[in-house]
Amino acid sequence: MPQRLKLIIAYNGAHFAGWQSQKHGNTVQDHLERAVRRISGGSVHVHGAGRTDAGVHALAQCAHVDVESDRFPSSRWTAALNATLPAHLRVLRCRRVTSEFHARFSATGKVYRYRIWSGPILPPLEFGRAWHVQRDLNFTVMKTAAAHFVGQHDFAGFAANRGHLERDTMRTIRSVKVHRRGFLWTLEFDGDGFLYRMVRLMVGALTNCAAGKINIDALLRRLERPDNHGARLAAPAAGLYLVRVRY
Amino acid sequence: MPQRLKLIIAYNGAHFAGWQSQKHGNTVQDHLERAVRRISGGSVHVHGAGRTDAGVHALAQCAHVDVESDRFPSSRWTAALNATLPAHLRVLRCRRVTSEFHARFSATGKVYRYRIWSGPILPPLEFGRAWHVQRDLNFTVMKTAAAHFVGQHDFAGFAANRGHLERDTMRTIRSVKVHRRGFLWTLEFDGDGFLYRMVRLMVGALTNCAAGKINIDALLRRLERPDNHGARLAAPAAGLYLVRVRY
Numbered sequence: 001m002p003q004r005l006k007l008i009i010a011y012n013g014a015h016f017a018g019w020q021s022q023k024h025g026n027t028v029q030d031h032l033e034r035a036v037r038r039i040s041g042g043s044v045h046v047h048g049a050g051r052t053d054a055g056v057h058a059l060a061q062c063a064h065v066d067v068e069s070d071r072f073p074s075s076r077w078t079a080a081l082n083a084t085l086p087a088h089l090r091v092l093r094c095r096r097v098t099s100e101f102h103a104r105f106s107a108t109g110k111v112y113r114y115r116i117w118s119g120p121i122l123p124p125l126e127f128g129r130a131w132h133v134q135r136d137l138n139f140t141v142m143k144t145a146a147a148h149f150v151g152q153h154d155f156a157g158f159a160a161n162r163g164h165l166e167r168d169t170m171r172t173i174r175s176v177k178v179h180r181r182g183f184l185w186t187l188e189f190d191g192d193g194f195l196y197r198m199v200r201l202m203v204g205a206l207t208n209c210a211a212g213k214i215n216i217d218a219l220l221r222r223l224e225r226p227d228n229h230g231a232r233l234a235a236p237a238a239g240l241y242l243v244r245v246r247y
Numbered sequence: 248m249p250q251r252l253k254l255i256i257a258y259n260g261a262h263f264a265g266w267q268s269q270k271h272g273n274t275v276q277d278h279l280e281r282a283v284r285r286i287s288g289g290s291v292h293v294h295g296a297g298r299t300d301a302g303v304h305a306l307a308q309c310a311h312v313d314v315e316s317d318r319f320p321s322s323r324w325t326a327a328l329n330a331t332l333p334a335h336l337r338v339l340r341c342r343r344v345t346s347e348f349h350a351r352f353s354a355t356g357k358v359y360r361y362r363i364w365s366g367p368i369l370p371p372l373e374f375g376r377a378w379h380v381q382r383d384l385n386f387t388v389m390k391t392a393a394a395h396f397v398g399q400h401d402f403a404g405f406a407a408n409r410g411h412l413e414r415d416t417m418r419t420i421r422s423v424k425v426h427r428r429g430f431l432w433t434l435e436f437d438g439d440g441f442l443y444r445m446v447r448l449m450v451g452a453l454t455n456c457a458a459g460k461i462n463i464d465a466l467l468r469r470l471e472r473p474d475n476h477g478a479r480l481a482a483p484a485a486g487l488y489l490v491r492v493r494y
Contacts, residue, residue, distance in 0.1 A: 012371040057372065078368075087374045121325075124259040125304065127334045129372070 002066045005077060006101060007032070007046075008093040009061045013237065014128040015088040018054040019061075028052070028089060032063065035084045039077070040067040049103045049245040050110065053197070055237030057129070059113075060092065062245040064103040101247075109174070109246035112189045112199045115239045116207065119183030130184065131203075131239035135211045139180055142210035145219055146176040146187060149202060156226035158202050159195035160234065166195055169226065188243070197234055204233030249313045252324060253348060254279070254293075255340040256308045260484065261375040262335040265301040266308075275299070275336060279310065282331045286324070287314040296350045296492040297357065300444070302484030304376070306360075307339065309492040311350040348494075356421070356493035359436045359446045362486045363454065366430030377431065378450075378486035382458045386427060389457035392466055393423040393434060396449060403473035405449050406442035407481065413442055416473065435490070444481055451480030 011028055021029045032046045049062040072080065077094040085091065100106075115130040117123075122132040156169040173191040180186070187206070189199055205222065208214045258275055268276045279293045296309040319327065324341040332338065347353075362377040364370075369379040403416040420438040427433070434453070436446055452469065455461045 010371050012374065059370075059372075082368065087369070088371045090368050090371050092368055092370075121329065121337050121339055122334070123306075123339075124257050124335045124337050125306075125376070127259065 002068055003074070004064055004066050004097050004099050004101060005074060006095055006097040006103070007063045007065065007077075007081075007091050009058060009063060010090050010092055011058050011061070012088040012128075013052060013055045013057040013240075015086065016054065018056070019048050019051040028058075028061075031085055031089055032065075032081075032091075035081045036065055036067060038084055039072055039080050042068065047103045049107050050194075050242065052240075052242055053237050055128070056240045056242065058242040060244045061242050062103050062107070062247075064097065064101060066099075103245075106247050107193075107245050109190065109192050110194060111243040111246075112194065113241040113243050114187045114189070114199060114203045114235060115241070116185040116187070116203075116235075117183055118180070118185050126184075128238045131207075131236050133207060133211075137185070137207065137210040138212070139178075139185070139210070141212075141216075142185070142187075142206050143178040145206050145209040145216050146178050148216065148220060148223065149173050149176050149189075153223050154226045155195050155198055155223075157222035158198050158205070158226075158232075160197035160201065169195060171195065171198070199240060200234040200237070201232055203235035203239070207235065208233055249315055250321070251311055251313050251344050251346050251348060252321060253342055253344040253350070254310045254312065254328075254338050256305060256310060257337050257339055258305050258308070259335040259375075260299060260302045260304040260487075262333065263301065265303070266295050266298040275305075275308075278332055278336055279312075279328075279338075282328045283312055283314060285331055286319055286327050289315065294350045296354050297441075297489065299487075299489055300484050302375070303487045303489065305489040307491045308489050309350050309354070309494075311344065311348060313346075350492075353494050354440075354492050356437065356439050357441060358490040358493075359441065360488040360490050361434045361436075361446060361450045361482060362488070363432040363434070363450075363482075364430055365427070365432050373431075375485045378454075378483050380454060380458075384432070384454065384457040385459070386425075386432070386457070388459075388463075389432070389434075389453050390425040392453050392456040392463050393425050395463065395467060395470065396420050396423050396436075400470050401473045402442050402445055402470075404469035405445050405452070405473075405479075407444035407448065416442060418442065418445070446487060447481040447484070448479055450482035450486070454482065455480055 019028045033044045037044045046063050046065045074096045078091050081091045117130040117132045118137050152172040155171045175190045177188040264274050266275045280291045284291045293310050293312045321343045325338050328338045364377040364379045365384050399419040402418045422437045424435040
């Protein structure tokens with residue numbers, strides 16, 4: 001009798017070629033599937049709540065996987081998986097769920113964080129963990145501009161095309177929190193769902209606003225008339241963190 | 248007319264084989280000397296305030312170097328050096344000093360921080376940046392034991408032999424701050440000087456106290472009768488940070 005496990009996973013995205021399985025095998029999904037297979041045997045498919053790009057970090061990504069129930073008590077899965085996974089990828093929690101649970105389709109929301117280092121020199125310990133922006137940025141402009149994303153909008157103007165564009169590009173953002181401490185600026189997006197590269201394209205646009213390269217009206221036009229978009233800036237992957245997935 | 252430059256440097260110790268120059272060239276000193284030589288030419292020797300081991304991080308290490316003054320205004324050195332240094336090593340500040348200044352001999356004190364992750368699973372973003380201790384640790388015991396290091400003591404019992412042992416092993420520790428936030432425990436040592444591996448040996452002993460493996464009396468005996476030491480635990484390099492050097 002197979003059982004479904006829900007995994008909460010954290011990783012340092014700098015060490016993986018993103019979430020989705022690839023031939024070279026160095027993706028988060030590949031590592032997880034190999035680790036599960038070593039314990040359960042048989043064919044294993046790990047479903048993630050979302051496919052993070054190479055370089056994107058996760059503090060609490062969520063995934064599910066079906067395994068044979070008899071082989072291993074569910075309480076021992078966390079330690080067993082971590083014993084074979086690389087240190088840059090950890091299973092934080094693991095529990096049994098019913099087969100109705102689906103990491104992607106059951107998700108009701110996600111929280112993403114984006115970190116910007118707005119100072120002249122990026123501290124070495126921030127390398128790969130924040131976007132180093134050396135242009136002068138206006139914090140008040142960024143905060144004001146960010147508030148415009150809150151609510152339900154057609155985010156097609158803030159989505160990248162991954163082979164196909166999602167048919168439904170309406171999304172609701174519950175809140176955007178913008179704060180800073182010294183040179184470190186943090187943006188936290190809480191929404192019901194995010195299109196491909198949506199957070200990075202929003203952060204790119206907000207940074208262009210804060211740098212005075214585009215004005216807030218241009219950003220609003222991209223939200224109102226999503227087809228009409230010109231050159232767009234995607235903030236780099238290294239500053240992005242999947243903070244949690246809501247169910 | 249040569250001029251002496253004082254450099255404030257930060258690095259992620261995981262990427263270097265320590266401070267001191269080695270044949271393979273991947274040490275902090277080697278990278279700095281190559282970077283300075285590209286600008287100033289000639290023979291270059293960078294003197295650090297202290298030689299950190301492989302894996303040890305620095306938030307504000309200090310060094311000095313003599314260069315030919317005409318080649319380059321001192322205000323442009325920081326950017327020029329960072330343009331060729333790897334991202335895991337940054338010069339934070341650079342200024343001209345008199346030839347009386349010596350990074351090591353002029354130092355009047357140093358601050359070191361040590362980070363311990365006292366929880367069941369080390370978060371991937373903490374890998375290489377904290378010591379993961381999975382034994383149960385008693386915070387009050389650690390804090391109480393740490394207070395005994397404050398003051399002037401003969402720290403020979405908390406020093407490793409680097410070819411030779413320093414003749415004078417008396418050192419004064421001004422303060423040890425111990426605090427925690429969730430699973431992250433931080434110890435900060437402020438002292439007039441530290442013997443080789445002294446912080447890591449102190450943290451190893453404190454952790455053994457907090458784990459109930461040795462009692463505080465044994466730790467005190469090592470301070471009072473430094474010759475009489477048995478097996479000693481050095482906390483790993485990855486948790487150690489040189490926070491600043493005092494002049």
